[in-house]
Amino acid sequence: MKRFLFVLLLAAAGVPIRAQDEGEDLLSLLGDEETTDYATASFKTTRIINLHSVEQAAGGVLDFRISHRFGFINTGVYEMFGLDGATIRIGMEYGINDRIMLGAGRSSFNKTYDAFTKVKILRQSSGKRTMPISLSWFSSITVNTLKWQFPERENHFTSRLQYAHQLLIARKFNERLSLQLSPTLIHRNLVSVPEEAHDVIAFGGGGRFKVTKRSSINAEYIYVLPDQLLPMYHNSFSVGMDIETGGHVFQLHCTNSTSMVETGFVSETVGDWMEGDIHFGFNISRVFTVKQRKRPAE
């Protein structure tokens, strides 16, 4: 009996002591409130290399981009391994909100104007709402403004138009690795020879691997389904590196594609890696916050 009482006594004495204990976890009294954690920054910028990534300019943010490809490396010393040649695209992109981005640009390749829209449909998340992937939709229209090859013929403006549609399916696997698949449909109103398809179906794939917090290695490949293009065209393959410095992202890369818009690099890539038809090139992105976000009132 005495021993039993002693135990009871100890137990009772233990209660106030525990209440004073530093280790007691007060916050756990509130219980867990589950929240949704969205994956952010799957890629450093809106492009993997040529391909659009699932990233886009945030609402109210303007992204000014200069993309540049030198000539083919295999042109030798006379062309300074391509440095004498240049193809350029200058573009502006603007986030209407965090989900919708509009953009436009002008490329020297085929004197092309392009305009596009990119919309976030799904965002990768974990926690309360779980979504394994991010999904975006991309559509663009391009206008080739080269002089008519045969001015004496009856030419239609619509012949200059090409369209690209893409689904961007991406997953950020961890802090370093993100992969993306981009099923692509290109439509050309006019093709050069009847053997070429008006509608070209292709599958793009790409990814990035972060080396440090501010740099990553990127690669992408676009597989065009067979028998749609003439044999002179090759699949686009690019490898490169992203370097981020504050508001700028520099992308340096090697690619066999000359064009920097979808309708061009998917269906008009003439370069062959095996032959050394490789462009050194870069994209520079600079973002400007045009419209500051509304901060929640205190």
Add this chain to the structure above:
Amino acid sequence: MKNLFFLFAALLGFSTATCAQKYFTRTAHIDFYSHTSIEDIKAENNSGTLVIDAATGQIEVACTIKAFEFEKALMQEHFNENYMESNTYPNATFKGKLENISSINFTKPGSYTTKATGTLTMHGVEQAVSVPVTITVEGDKITGETRFVVNPNDYKINIPGPVKGKISEAIEVKVKANLAQLKK
């Protein structure tokens, strides 16, 4: 034997008496401000959680790093990805004690100033801190406030050379919490 029973009863009584009121919030407002001649950076978070045990003076605060909102989206991305590494260290916490808790009467209107001393943990680094705290009781409204300065270097937040001039080494942090009784 009787004495023992008495002692036992007394101890039980004592132990229930210490189970006094706790106060809490899930919507503590936390903001910080970094001022340099090149750039001012502001961010705020309205989902801090805080619990005070009025009996012991124990206080705990936690906030989600990703919930900080910036005026510029890119700043927010860099804050999470490059500086706070919020995927690895999702929360910042403070665990400590309010000094002279007995002098604060949570049921009597007035303004009480004290200090919270304890451990501030963020970016995976623990630092002992002591910050001034004001607790204001107005009717049934209880507000807790603090203001203190944090140096990113103390928490191993690496700021690379080119942007050193843009991020202050004395970042001012403000916390304001409207507390409610925790009924449990």
